[in-house]
Amino acid sequence: MRLGENPFSDSAIANLVKTKSDNGILHVLTRESATKEFKETFMWGSIGLYARTMAAFANSRGGYILFGIEDKPRVAVGLTGKSKINFDDLDQAKLTESLNQLFSPEIHWTLGLIELAGGLTLGAIYTFESDDKPLVATKNYQQQNAKILEGDILYRYNSRSQRIKFPELKRLLDDAKLREQRAMMSHIETLVRAGASNAAVLDFSENILKGPNGQTVLIDEGLLDQISFIKEGEFDEVAGAPTLKLVGDLQPATAITLGENRIVRTALSSDDVLGDFLIRQNVGNPEQYIRQAAAGTTGYLPVQFYRVLARLSHDELYAYVAEVATRSPAKKRLLERLSTASDMKVSPPLADSPHPSTVERRRFYDQLVTGGAGEIEIVTASEAQHFLVSIKSLEDEQIHADVGGVLELMKMCFDVYYATDSKVADALRRASCRVDSAMFGSA
Structure with a gap:
């Protein structure tokens, strides 16, 4: 599962843990695997052990650490007592900091709860498969039965997390090399199509745009309003219009x-x-x-x-x-919004709807209305989208009451999901228009 997908959706956890009840005891039929590891309790003192497993999951296919399952025999007991308190009180920022101190690149993970028959609840940490393998230990670490050496690359083998073996390491390195080659070939193909004499190179390490003979290419500020910036594949020819052709996204921020x-x-x-x-x-x-x-x-x-x-x-x-x-066409849409005094407000999500998306939006809406933005936690792109859509159902005075908290969460969605998820990007733009209208719409 890749970052942005929801590892705790109904479809993802439907068959995650299979159980069978026998005289009031809930036996777990599912075994540990390349994507599952069971723990009876959750303790902060075992974070190093969890970190090893999470790094191994990130280097392979991702996976769940499930808390609340006894071993030998495998019996579901759920999160109870001190273990439940420890899991509920887990400082996510502290765990993220600990992981970042141990491994590089970053490990992406999320928390969740899984309901079993008989009212038992398992805690779960899901680690996403990394897009930038391999993750490598950056320092030595020793804690109880968790030992990590600087330079270690951990990998998940069936039901074990251990140092990677040569075949798997070679595959990871070959995959990384292939990604680099594909990216380079894409640039070369673009250069060939444009012609060497018509191409310039943007060096992000030095922030310099250089022409074929080493010259620096500058655009006079007075020409900016006269130049049509287009992306390749979106060309709409207008005779005589000076056009600068861009490949990729231009993000000027001087x-x-x-x-x-x-x-x-x-x-x-x-x-x-x-x-x-x-x-x-x-x-x-x-x-x-x-x-x-x-x-x-x-x-x-x-x-x-x-x-x-x-x-x-x-x-x-x-x-x-x-x-x-x-x-x-953005101008036409903007003028339409201004001429109709559109405030982008929509009706609140139905409270009795069975549709999963509506249920999620209603949950965020109720949290915003009753507890404010400070009570809301967003850990996936799907949750970010539903949260942003729910903002459009708020009344003006409700937005006024907690605009700082609302904007802070929206900024988090912008920083984390905007560039990688088109649905979040669209929902964020529309929610921003709603907040903009509520806060500043009166002429």
């Missing part, structure tokens, strides 16, 4: 810091418009943010916040957007 905690970005992207809104950045060029919202790739970006910073009325905002010279 900023000049002014007084009073203000910044001016000299090159803007739609992501800057969204990201700076989520931290309510006091920008020094709000009109350019509005322009980018109209000329970008989506019609759903917050603009009322920047209207307030620019000291524009609603009518002045509409007129400003209408005058932006662009063929982007």
